[in-house]
Amino acid sequence: MTVTSSTLETKSSYPEPRYFGREKSRTTSDKIFSGTVIVSALSSLFILTGILVYLSTNSLPIIIDQGISFITGSNWSNIEGEESFQIWPMLYGSLFNSIIALVIAVPISVFLALFIVFLAPKAISKVLVVIIDVLAAIPSGIIGLWGFLVFTPVAANWGELLNQYLGFIPVFANDQGQFARSPFIAGWILAIMIIPIITVVSREVLSQTPQELIDASRGLGGSLSGAIRMVALPYARGGIIGGVMLGLGRALGETIAVFFVLNLIFDVNYFEILIPEGGNIASMIVAKFGEATPNEINALLGAGLVLFIMTLIVNLIANVIVKRSTRERLS
Amino acid sequence: MSTTLERETSQIQPERPWAKQNKSTLVANLVAVIIPTTLLAILFFVTEIPGPVLVVAFFFPVQLLTAGVTTFFDRGKRGLGDAVLSVACVTSFGLVLALLGSVVFSVIARGLNTLSFSFISQNNIYISPTTELSYGGVGHAILGTFLVVFIALVIAVPLGIASAIYITDIRGRAAGFVRFMVQAMSGVPSIVAGLFIFAAVILTDVVGFSAIAGGLAYAILMLPTVARTAEEVLKLVPKEVRDAAVALGSSRARVTLMIVIPTAKTGLITAVVLGVARVVGETAPLLLTTANANNTNLNPFSNPVATIPVYIFQFLASGYETSLNRAWGAALVLLLIVSILFALTRLISRKKREKQ
Numbered sequence: 159m160t161v162t163s164s165t166l167e168t169k170s171s172y173p174e175p176r177y178f179g180r181e182k183s184r185t186t187s188d189k190i191f192s193g194t195v196i197v198s199a200l201s202s203l204f205i206l207t208g209i210l211v212y213l214s215t216n217s218l219p220i221i222i223d224q225g226i227s228f229i230t231g232s233n234w235s236n237i238e239g240e241e242s243f244q245i246w247p248m249l250y251g252s253l254f255n256s257i258i259a260l261v262i263a264v265p266i267s268v269f270l271a272l273f274i275v276f277l278a279p280k281a282i283s284k285v286l287v288v289i290i291d292v293l294a295a296i297p298s299g300i301i302g303l304w305g306f307l308v309f310t311p312v313a314a315n316w317g318e319l320l321n322q323y324l325g326f327i328p329v330f331a332n333d334q335g336q337f338a339r340s341p342f343i344a345g346w347i348l349a350i351m352i353i354p355i356i357t358v359v360s361r362e363v364l365s366q367t368p369q370e371l372i373d374a375s376r377g378l379g380g381s382l383s384g385a386i387r388m389v390a391l392p393y394a395r396g397g398i399i400g401g402v403m404l405g406l407g408r409a410l411g412e413t414i415a416v417f418f419v420l421n422l423i424f425d426v427n428y429f430e431i432l433i434p435e436g437g438n439i440a441s442m443i444v445a446k447f448g449e450a451t452p453n454e455i456n457a458l459l460g461a462g463l464v465l466f467i468m469t470l471i472v473n474l475i476a477n478v479i480v481k482r483s484t485r486e487r488l489s
Numbered sequence: 490m491s492t493t494l495e496r497e498t499s500q501i502q503p504e505r506p507w508a509k510q511n512k513s514t515l516v517a518n519l520v521a522v523i524i525p526t527t528l529l530a531i532l533f534f535v536t537e538i539p540g541p542v543l544v545v546a547f548f549f550p551v552q553l554l555t556a557g558v559t560t561f562f563d564r565g566k567r568g569l570g571d572a573v574l575s576v577a578c579v580t581s582f583g584l585v586l587a588l589l590g591s592v593v594f595s596v597i598a599r600g601l602n603t604l605s606f607s608f609i610s611q612n613n614i615y616i617s618p619t620t621e622l623s624y625g626g627v628g629h630a631i632l633g634t635f636l637v638v639f640i641a642l643v644i645a646v647p648l649g650i651a652s653a654i655y656i657t658d659i660r661g662r663a664a665g666f667v668r669f670m671v672q673a674m675s676g677v678p679s680i681v682a683g684l685f686i687f688a689a690v691i692l693t694d695v696v697g698f699s700a701i702a703g704g705l706a707y708a709i710l711m712l713p714t715v716a717r718t719a720e721e722v723l724k725l726v727p728k729e730v731r732d733a734a735v736a737l738g739s740s741r742a743r744v745t746l747m748i749v750i751p752t753a754k755t756g757l758i759t760a761v762v763l764g765v766a767r768v769v770g771e772t773a774p775l776l777l778t779t780a781n782a783n784n785t786n787l788n789p790f791s792n793p794v795a796t797i798p799v800y801i802f803q804f805l806a807s808g809y810e811t812s813l814n815r816a817w818g819a820a821l822v823l824l825l826i827v828s829i830l831f832a833l834t835r836l837i838s839r840k841k842r843e844k845q
Binding site: 185187188190191192194195196198199200201202203205206208209212213216265266267269270272273277278286289290291292293295296297298299300301302303304306307308309315316319350353373376377379380381382383384386387404407408410411412413414418440443444447455458459462465466469470472473474476477 | 503505507539541542564567568570571573574575577578579580581582584585586588589591592593595596647648651652654655656659661663666667669670671672673674675676677678679680681682684685688689692709712713716740741742745746766769770771772773776777798801802805813816817820823824827830831
């Protein structure tokens with residue numbers, strides 16, 4: 159009989175313990191304890207439901223009044239008699255900024271993850287992991303302050319150069335002569351905030367690539383880049399996509415950093431990334447909140463509801479993708 | 490016994506000859522670094538082309554070209570992909586390093602001018618955006634931040650740890666569902682948390698703008714971080730420890746409260762610290778819940794309270810030279826608090842590793 163190590167490990171020398179979690183608790187103290195824990199554990203459910211209920215009940219009259227144009231229209235006016243609350247420019251702006259951020263952040267993050275896992279010497283990759291953690295820990299308020307006072311002038315300069323040399327491409331067109339507070343800059347700021355998320359998730363899945371596969375690829379004479387392209391990236395694809403979706407969720411909901419670097423205009427800017435016109439639901443809520451009329455407050459709650467549902471869907475898809483791709487690895 | 494078996498049969502380390510650096514590779518790498526940089530330096534000082542254009546239009550192509558040529562001579566055609574890959578990786582690394590360095594350096598450099606004992610101890614009464622920096626400060630905002638974070642801790646930590654206990658220890662039928670809900674919560678944008686508390690607590694006149702409202706909003710953001718980290722930590726408590734306690738006749742409550750939680754104590758502290766670090770710089774929810782104040786307000790249930798993120802927001806929005814300096818000073822204080830928290834998590838995990 160051959161004894162493998164795995165059977166030795168799983169067969170414990172004492173009878174399999176009975177887990178009390180599945181049977182009825184007997185004593186009163188146990189009942190109180192498990193009751194308390196169950197109720198507290200369901201707090202996330204209560205909070206999520208609470209968010210849905212409170213945001214929708216308050217904003218429902220406004221949304222019904224505006225109809226579908228609450229989402230598709232572009233007018234926002236709190237003047238009594240001609241009130242109109244429509245969020246399309248802000249909604250589109252949120253998506254637009256986030257997509258710019260992804261275009262910038264995804265290649266950088268994936269290369270960083272590859273650098274950490276495959277290329278860098280151990281010491282450097284350890285330092286890089288800490289650097290990514292630090293970047294993730296910097297509060298958004300500080301990124302906003304830095305983005306407004308330090309980054310904007312530099313990025314506006316780059317935007318001007320882009321326009322000067324590539325202005326014939328419609329995306330880089332700018333006939334306003336102003337380069338600050340553009341979606342381009344907001345996209346960069348968001349990219350800085352989501353690079354850590356995408357890098358951490360990508361690093362996690364890339365580092366699970368079986369060493370044997372990499373070795374086999376290298377042993378057959380393949381280059382490192384070949385091994386990464388043919389083995390590691392296909393292997394980690396699902397996880398990386400999940401990480402990108404998590405980053406997207408974060409970018410959609412970011413408020414303060416974008417508030418300071420983007421000019422909010424209630425007129426849709428569909429593709430010109432360098433002009434100082436853009437939109438963002440979260441920043442719009444902060445911008446309008448201070449001097450809002452009661453009806454406008456309810457409209458802002460409706461905008462928050464739209465943002466909440468959007469990020470919820472993106473995050474759930476992301477979590478499912480990440481979970482599925484890591485579970486496949488384990489089985 | 491199982492471990493010795495494994496070691497005997499499968500622990501032959503592969504040699505991986507491709508990982509060895511030989512001299513020609515080293516020379517090729519050196520050449521690939523030196524040529525583009527010297528050319529860039531010469532062009533930068535001799536010609537008058539602006540730096541950014543030079544870097545993008547000249548340095549990157551030349552860098553790619555030299556890296557490609559040198560690896561081609563070193564390793565043949567298969568080296569080309571490696572050259573592109575390493576240039577892209579090092580560029581991303583440099584870019585992130587530069588961005589982070591710029592953020593940290595500008596906060597420290599500009600904040601240090603503002604930072605003084607009076608700045609961290611005084612409050613903001615009678616201070617206008619143009620008042621000299623020697624008067625007034627963030628003292629009230631530091632206290633306010635601590636107050637709001639403390640309230641959030643009191644609410645979020647028990648709920649978060651209970652969620653984790655439900656998943657790892659009680660293992661009820663809804664464990665998967667609870668984990669799913671916690672994950673869904675971690676995606677709630679901070680502004681939405683603020684809006685929710687505003688609608689649920691302030692619009693309904695339960696309390697006004699106050700520290701307790703801010704604490705509730707922070708708690709929503711903190712809960713998923715605490716719950717997820719606590720779950721990871723509680724999972725690490727060995728099964729045997731739990732089994733032993735059950736075998737001795739402990740009740741369910743006793744096993745969890747007196748065995749599992751004390752075993753995972755340091756890890757749970759890390760979970761709490763991470764939760765604090767997650768929320769401490771959030772501005773958006775506080776704008777909608779605590780509002781802002783110039784005086785020191787330590788009453789959690791009434792009247793607006795100042796916090797550091799909102800203080801930064803206030804002075805950044807007013808735009809004068811001195812007010813911007815105040816914002817930088819407050820940002821430095823916030824950065825210091827965050828780095829203390831960050832160092833704390835590292836210290837805790839290192840101590841734990843030493844213990845084992």
